Amino acid sequence: MVKLAVYWTGACGGCDVSFLELGPALLDVLAKVEVVFWPALVDAKVEDLEALPRNGIDLTLVNGTVRTEHNVEMVRTLRDRSRLLVSFGACAHMGGVPGLANLISREALLAEVYGAGFRPRPPAGGAPEDAPTALLPAAVPLSAVVAVDYTVPGCPPPPALIGDLFDAALSGDLPPRGHVFAHEKALCEECPRTREERVISRFVRPHEVLPDPERCLLDQGIVCVGPVTRGGCEAACPRAGMPCTGCLGPTPNAGDPGLAMLSALASLVRTGEEGEAAFATEDELLDALADPLGTLYRYSLPAYWPGAAVGRPGAPPRRDGSQP
């Protein structure tokens, strides 16, 4: 029996629910595992977790953005007790949608909501450790805090990729450490739409046009980040008539997906003949790209723009606020 733990940090719950998308296959998986810790589903408490020995858990899947001190403590405890630790989902992988909060400093957020000089405190009658956990200065991906063995990307991960992980883990036939359970090639490879010579003469927002169902969305001026995103989801969004927003993360060749896509878009934008005479129109066209950060870094801002970071990766701040 494989001892399994599933944990969430700053999460929406979608990754936990995603296991249910395996459907009846889930029952087969559950028959082969012993769930030792999974707050969404079973009643094991923190003291049960802490009582486990090192490597007492065979496989731990962690989803969610690491956003609070408590998140850091829990994932370090889990890392210590686990033989294998997996970044599960876009938040753990790259910071996820809540990573967009890094555009606002923590101090500015707290000051705006509670006033200057705000400090979390325990409720009356409570001990100091009952104070609400403090926010980290910025949201970070899981790998910024603990060593990660594998990644299953996606928001949430598609069932096929979850299945791949469990096939490998339950059979013991694991790929090299660091493997990302998704395709190496870009989404475009599995997208059914046809691609022609690409020129973007105008950026079009999804609600402005009913797109041709056969043609590549980028060809139609709709910003789709499929070219820099891993496949593995069967191009679900383009099939549904909507552009890819990049949840599976960048292909190995893309590097920083936001900058890679930025470069691609700049190359594709054309108003006819290139040349000095076209510069002004080109700039107008480029400036019409709405919300570049939210579009290019929807799930990945903390991974590629670590702002007001916690400190040396793997070393969260001490309780007294000093840096290690």
Added chain:
Amino acid sequence: MDEPGPSDPRIVAFLCRWCAGSGADLAGTSRMQYPPNAIPIRVNCSGRVEPEWVVEALKAGADGVFIGGCHPGDCHYVSGNYKARRRIHLLRRVLAELGIEPQRVALEWVSATEAARFTRLMTDFVAQVRALGPGPYARPPAGAEPELATAGPSATATATASSGAARPAERAAERAADRRAPW
């Protein structure tokens, strides 16, 4: 060449081998004086410069990035410089929204014979970057208290992109405060 002092800006310069790089070489052999702050990197074309390299330079501690390419119409590969121009245009927007002054990244056209032009452009750029203060991921000078290059750009960017609103000293202090995690 001496290591730039702690208050001098550190510049990374991507120079295309056909035009701007040759112009820079000519300035050198002509003994034209310009500030030595730039670390030159030769590329085949300004169109080869990936936005990711510019950002990597900033994350490595550069205060400014200079890209030199051929004049419009003169690109050895026909249209590489046009791509570069559009890329840098978009990159500057992204930097601004992240609270990094877009003026830290320059894209200039310099031909192989324009040694004087290169000299002037580089002198002006160094002054401009110096006035902006340390870059978003600037490291302290060697010998100072070791700090990790983990301080992000001042995260006071709002949706309305108030780029460069706070003065450099204040922003550096903000970053230091962020690192101290005051709770």
Added chain:
Amino acid sequence: MKTLTIDPITRLEGHGKILLHLDDQGVLAGAVLQVPELRGFEAFCLGRRAEEMPQITERICGVCPEAHHLASVRALDAAFGAVVPEAARLQRALFYNTHIFSDHLLHLVFLGGPDLFLPEDTPRAGRNVLGVLQAFPELGREVVGVRARAQKVIEMIGGRAIHPVFALPGGVARPLAADELEVIRGHTQAMVGLAESLVAVFHERILSQARFQALLCAPEAILPTHYMGLVDAACAPSFHEGDVRVVAPDGREVFRLDAAAALDRIAEHSEPWTYAKFPYLKEPGWTGFAAGPQSGVYRVGPLARLNVADGMATPRAQAEFERFRDWFGARPVHATFAYHWARLVEAVQAAEAADELARDDGLTGADVRGKLGAPGEGVGVVEAARGTLFHHYRLDEQALVAGVNLIVATTHNTAGIGLSVQHMAAAVVHEGADEVLLNRVEMAFRAYDPCLACATHFLPGQMPLEVEVRGPDGALVRRASRAAPPALSVPAHPVKEVPS
């Protein structure tokens, strides 16, 4: 002073910790519900493209993304002054009823199910969905299979099963094909079949138990509050369109309004000792943490929706609704554990409604986008499984988000949840409390099917709720009673004001 901690609260959506403080006599001196999550959606949505909001805000919750997806697009429809064409309206309706069925199923079996289906003394290791599936293997298989089919319907219309992508201001992304609709019809039929099985199992194995009946009647779980829910023209519960209706504890209608007007009747109260805001009705206003007709505290969710409705929208649901009403005798029903039964009644309506909608050939209509006006301001409201959900947006002239306010289901219920936990704790917790009793406190909380991921979307995010039992002079009182407590009200805790 001894502290018992339930950490984490399990089988709910999100993070939670309950701290119970006992005095030297072992009597409850204080109970705190603390939710240590914070993500900050209302801050980082500023500057985003309006049409992306359905996909961004749904990341607030992976259990009810469909609710946020639809509430968001309804706010955008209003902000753009769009009229949604019939084919798009039908797609959204079919999608959403299917979601409600699936979400209720999730709670009935996976989250709250262990509390309902398993004996109370089940040890912690077995008190979970796996225990339920073991005890009821055939039902378990049907549940897993039909839920997969419901999720398939959501995926076919929404594009993805979790975090759908299809809603756009004024309509939906694309038309539905006839062959897709054929497949969907097979699935919705299966949903109705399971709904019938669940009703049978509920009556045979759950309602028949004295233990469950005792829970339904437990005095510490009776909370006479106002109720809020969406209703259609016939005053039946409607999940995704209609008017917001509020009734008083005696059942009298307080108002029935559209989304924007309803939002205007709600204010948010804050206390210096807690980070959460507590929505309340401006009429009758905030009088403290109390139930009753004079208090503006109201509840949302399945029980509330049944309380504001005159009947159900579909036949099998109506039949079950009548059994529900007959069992309690009175209306509205104030018993908190009745949420579970109400959830079942709604699941039946959602399945039937989805099946009925699936038969409408208008679903394959090609016109799926209404004309859009200039971007402005709009409010959208839907009923998430857990209760009323408001999205309110202000857009700038480039259709970027300039202002956003979200009031989510569980937030409406924060005062109610706090009162329920408080009453339950006072009644059952004592020194040396064992597993069963601690679980009872959690059960009170879990009956609401709280979505703490939703409730913590906003910047404060944390919901410590402090309860102290004080005497008339304000000093801490020792309370030993296990009988039904009088309506406990919580005086404001004497701490410094948080500077604003």
